[in-house]
Amino acid sequence: MNANTEDNRNSQVILRQVPTGLLGPDDFEVRQAPMPTAGDGEVVVEAHYLSLDAALRLIVRDSKDFLFRVEPGDLVRNSVAGRVVESNNPDWAAGDYVVAATGVQNYGISDGSDLELCDITQAPLSAWLGGFGVSGLTAYFAIFDECKPQPGQTVVINGAAGAVGTMAGQFAKMAGARVIGIAGGPEKCKWLVDELGFDTAVDYKDGDLYEKLVEAAPDRIDFIFDNVGGSVLNESLRWIALRGKVLMCGSTSQYSEEEISGPSQYIWLGTMRASIQGYVVYDYADRFDIARKHMAQWRAEGRLSFPEHVYEGDVPDFGQAFHDLYSGRNKGKMVVKLPAADT
Amino acid sequence: MNANTEDNRNSQVILRQVPTGLLGPDDFEVRQAPMPTAGDGEVVVEAHYLSLDAALRLIVRDSKDFLFRVEPGDLVRNSVAGRVVESNNPDWAAGDYVVAATGVQNYGISDGSDLELCDITQAPLSAWLGGFGVSGLTAYFAIFDECKPQPGQTVVINGAAGAVGTMAGQFAKMAGARVIGIAGGPEKCKWLVDELGFDTAVDYKDGDLYEKLVEAAPDRIDFIFDNVGGSVLNESLRWIALRGKVLMCGSTSQYSEEEISGPSQYIWLGTMRASIQGYVVYDYADRFDIARKHMAQWRAEGRLSFPEHVYEGDVPDFGQAFHDLYSGRNKGKMVVKLPAADT
Numbered sequence: 001m002n003a004n005t006e007d008n009r010n011s012q013v014i015l016r017q018v019p020t021g022l023l024g025p026d027d028f029e030v031r032q033a034p035m036p037t038a039g040d041g042e043v044v045v046e047a048h049y050l051s052l053d054a055a056l057r058l059i060v061r062d063s064k065d066f067l068f069r070v071e072p073g074d075l076v077r078n079s080v081a082g083r084v085v086e087s088n089n090p091d092w093a094a095g096d097y098v099v100a101a102t103g104v105q106n107y108g109i110s111d112g113s114d115l116e117l118c119d120i121t122q123a124p125l126s127a128w129l130g131g132f133g134v135s136g137l138t139a140y141f142a143i144f145d146e147c148k149p150q151p152g153q154t155v156v157i158n159g160a161a162g163a164v165g166t167m168a169g170q171f172a173k174m175a176g177a178r179v180i181g182i183a184g185g186p187e188k189c190k191w192l193v194d195e196l197g198f199d200t201a202v203d204y205k206d207g208d209l210y211e212k213l214v215e216a217a218p219d220r221i222d223f224i225f226d227n228v229g230g231s232v233l234n235e236s237l238r239w240i241a242l243r244g245k246v247l248m249c250g251s252t253s254q255y256s257e258e259e260i261s262g263p264s265q266y267i268w269l270g271t272m273r274a275s276i277q278g279y280v281v282y283d284y285a286d287r288f289d290i291a292r293k294h295m296a297q298w299r300a301e302g303r304l305s306f307p308e309h310v311y312e313g314d315v316p317d318f319g320q321a322f323h324d325l326y327s328g329r330n331k332g333k334m335v336v337k338l339p340a341a342d343t
Numbered sequence: 344m345n346a347n348t349e350d351n352r353n354s355q356v357i358l359r360q361v362p363t364g365l366l367g368p369d370d371f372e373v374r375q376a377p378m379p380t381a382g383d384g385e386v387v388v389e390a391h392y393l394s395l396d397a398a399l400r401l402i403v404r405d406s407k408d409f410l411f412r413v414e415p416g417d418l419v420r421n422s423v424a425g426r427v428v429e430s431n432n433p434d435w436a437a438g439d440y441v442v443a444a445t446g447v448q449n450y451g452i453s454d455g456s457d458l459e460l461c462d463i464t465q466a467p468l469s470a471w472l473g474g475f476g477v478s479g480l481t482a483y484f485a486i487f488d489e490c491k492p493q494p495g496q497t498v499v500i501n502g503a504a505g506a507v508g509t510m511a512g513q514f515a516k517m518a519g520a521r522v523i524g525i526a527g528g529p530e531k532c533k534w535l536v537d538e539l540g541f542d543t544a545v546d547y548k549d550g551d552l553y554e555k556l557v558e559a560a561p562d563r564i565d566f567i568f569d570n571v572g573g574s575v576l577n578e579s580l581r582w583i584a585l586r587g588k589v590l591m592c593g594s595t596s597q598y599s600e601e602e603i604s605g606p607s608q609y610i611w612l613g614t615m616r617a618s619i620q621g622y623v624v625y626d627y628a629d630r631f632d633i634a635r636k637h638m639a640q641w642r643a644e645g646r647l648s649f650p651e652h653v654y655e656g657d658v659p660d661f662g663q664a665f666h667d668l669y670s671g672r673n674k675g676k677m678v679v680k681l682p683a684a685d686t
Binding site for chain 1: 401577591592593594597602603604605606607608609610611612613614615616617618619620621622623626
């Protein structure tokens with residue numbers, strides 16, 4: 001919180017170009033900006049953790065089809081967790097821990113409307129970007145409200161080792177379902193079973209995914225919690241159960257492609273009277289508090305963890321960290337921990 | 344009903360090869376077979392009308408993914424409407440009008456289990472293959488049970504001039520919806536509006552389909568009744584309403600393709616909390632009678648028609664008629680009327 005010392009230069013990550021393929025360090029440039037100061041009604045937020053979100057790859061595309069875009073020359077949008085270091089807003093005080101949408105920089109200005117107060121006795125500050133934040137809430141309402149698996153039903157979660165998948169698997173187990181994770185590589189698969197309690201996990205990089213799903217789910221798949229789309233979704237769709245449901249939370253395998261491919265095996269929806277349902281967690285915003293109360297209690301009881309992959313670095317490391325995210329290096333929510341972090 | 348005279352040779356249409364591209368006459372061969380005779384418990388059915396069904400293109404593919412297949416050398420499967428001409432089955436009498444699954448031939452054997460009795464005072468015999476048959480029933484339960492559009496909601500029907508689309512449009516109007524048809528060519532579009540009461544119709548072959556849908560449906564699209572998939576579905580998905588629904592009845596644009604493409608714009612399902620729902624009419628089999636009672640009454644009141652395109656010919660014309668179907672030559676259900684037809 002040395003916001004006013006000369007040492008605190010403000011690094012910012014700017015999109016350099018519309019990327020092709022995997023988004024990585026070369027697609028960004030780092031700019032040094034002056035320290036911001038709070039105007040009337042404003043606060044200055046010091047970032048402690050940067051959130052890495054797969055969806056960023058989608059909004060840097062050269063497309064008019066998305067509500068938000070980051071264009072070349074723009075500060076990269078994302079969420080951070082940090083502290084208010086200066087406030088001219090009566091609702092916020094210096095020292096408050098917050099999640100803010102101030103983008104990839106050390107210090108950002110907010111009018112307070114985008115801030116969320118973080119009670120770090122409920123969950124660690126970094127978890128407010130992940131398991132206790134949007135990722136965990138997405139998984140919570142997806143499983144308990146959108147899917148509602150019954151005991152004995154089979155839930156397949158792809159991107160299972162990711163920020164949302166790790167949480168969804170834990171929640172689906174609490175609901176009594178049989179939970180199959182799909183992830184890349186044997187180490188992640190073992191981790192899902194040993195550490196997070198998945199019933200089984202399938203490595204999509206090794207062998208015939210469809211055959212392995214048939215083996216793992218002899219009674220077919222009641223719910224596919226889809227974070228990745230593409231061939232992993234397609235192979236699962238071929239084995240969906242009668243009146244099964246795909247809950248569509250993301251399509252990360254497609255975000256880096258020049259042309260997005262739809263699920264070619266969607267023909268099976270007809271045969272099996274199944275559905276693909278889109279879903280946006282913010283529709284449940286009025287119940288976030290209740291979900292968090294449950295999550296905090298389950299964590300205290302040792303029944304729930306908020307897995308995270310912490311990249312120790314600074315703002316300029318954002319590009320490399322994002323590349324690592326898309327290379328599947330993370331287990332759980334990926335964050336960059338900045339030098340200012342005090343928790 | 345001269346089943347036993349020498350004149351009645353039995354022509355059969357056999358799949359010659361796994362087709363590439365549009366299925367047409369060259370993919371079939373015509374074989375002359377002896378007249379069948381009914382064994383114990385069996386009946387002989389004389390075909391009067393051959394049904395042309397787009398889904399045939401799917402089951403002649405070289406794929407293990409479908410429950411039914413027609414392989415090279417097989418008699419082509421389809422439904423016919425005709426009469427029982429010989430019966431050794433106590434449930435059926437010579438003279439009964441029936442729909443049968445005896446395939447593309449003049450005379451076929453049935454054990455009776457696949458037969459459906461046709462009361463031709465309710466609807467003409469040919470309509471039992473179309474508007475009063477599976478096509479109309481598919482549209483009926485799709486609109487009234489699966490979609491349930493409310494007055495003022497917007498329903499887009501693609502393949503609107505086809506066997507199912509023509510019926511779905513009429514039912515959606517009865518439900519009070521605003522109905523937009525998508526069809527190929529100005530003549531079909533005019534016909535949908537003038538003859539079937541669609542509110543408007545859009546020619547997908549002329550100009551930018553998305554722009555035209557935005558213009559025709561200023562409040563977005565609540566339901567997409569999808570018979571065709573591919574780009575026509577994709578352009579519609581870009582304009583789906585919040586919590587909109589795609590009811591998936593067919594994907595005819597994809598059946599002739601080497602690789603089936605999924606709906607690349609399915610990303611919009613997420614943004615709009617929308618869904619794609621698969622559907623099989625046979626789940627409603629216990630209510631077919633009630634639906635037909637309504638349909639017969641509506642027809643008697645002049646509120647419902649069963650559009651059909653009658654190809655006058657004989658069994659060997661099946662291949663050309665199928666090619667015409669996929670070339671979009673039909674308005675309404677396409678059938679081949681055989682010389683034996685007496686109604």
